[in-house]
Amino acid sequence: MIQREMKEVSLTIDGKKIKAKEGEKILWVALENGIYIPNLCAIYEKMQPSASCRLCFVEVEGEDEPVTACTEPVRECMAVNTRGKIALRLARTSAELLLASHPVNCGHCLKNRSCELQKIAKHLGIKLKTKRFRKLERNLPIDESSPLFIYDPNKCVLCGKCVWVCQEKLGIGAIGFTRRGFKRMVSTFQDKPIGETTCGQCVECVKVCPVGSLVFKNDKRVE
């Protein structure tokens, strides 16, 4: 495990008095104390947070603008508000943009009811079928080449958890991000089917996927 500084600080999150290790990020302190902050890309063991999902915005007393909870360390006497109007507006926009290119056929999805996107939408009070943005799906082919799991890139939210596990944690490096902009996706070298790569079927990527993009094959509910 990574050594973090041991000095304790006290702060409040949503009015709740909390003691935490100095230098710890707001997100982890809040989650540990039962206060949910929406997040997708946050990985505790990762030293440098990617802060790319833009969902964990919170307001800190004395700061002009909302901050991302995954990058902001806790300080003595800090007052964090996870329910700030401006912060939630930003988080909502990020979630709605994600949902605008995410197929919301939840009834047929294996991750139904355990999907992080559903949880986030519920928490932020937004509908899964977003009206604010035009629906724009990617229509990419589904990869069923692995004997153990299915990869549907259309459902991917680009959180990077599978890539981190495969590359940084396990040092396999079978999958990674490719392309740019709207075409950005998790893929393999030359976009080969996962079954034909250096992937050793450890399925660690399936375990960390917060949505239905990577799912086990032996599940009874199949589309």
Next chain:
Amino acid sequence: MSNEEAEIKEKTRVILEGIGSKRENLIPILQKIQEELGYLPPYAMLEVARFLNIPDIDVYSVATFYNQFRLTPPGKHSIRVCMGTACHVKGGYITLAAWQRRLKIGPGETSPDREFDLDIVACVGCCAMAPVSVVDKKVEGKANPTRVDGILLSYQLQKEQEEKEKN
């Protein structure tokens, strides 16, 4: 194909000589390979990954991120279809579709016989002639699908002529 593979690997090795095997050299290496070979062949990318001791996917990731890198060999003739505002309004997409239909390749690809490569460009600066296609650096104005067929026919005739002269 294996002959080509060996050739590409050998050329890549020559390029890699004298370059430090640090990860930060990845983009300069890829640029150099493209300069020498005209594109980034998969075998070259694999060679680079091994040289820098990074996963293959990391090389592919960078190669697909930047527009400056092409992953297919350049064709004998290059076709650049303008997708600027004026060409868009004048039906640039219809022209592109015509090229795609006739050559049976998408943007950024090369025909299997390596005769043509097709790509999209932003404005080429002659909007009055929209929709524009740039064929082998020659600007073709009002390039509607009929003109596309005409251009391809002229290349075909030219090729047939050359073959006749050879025999």
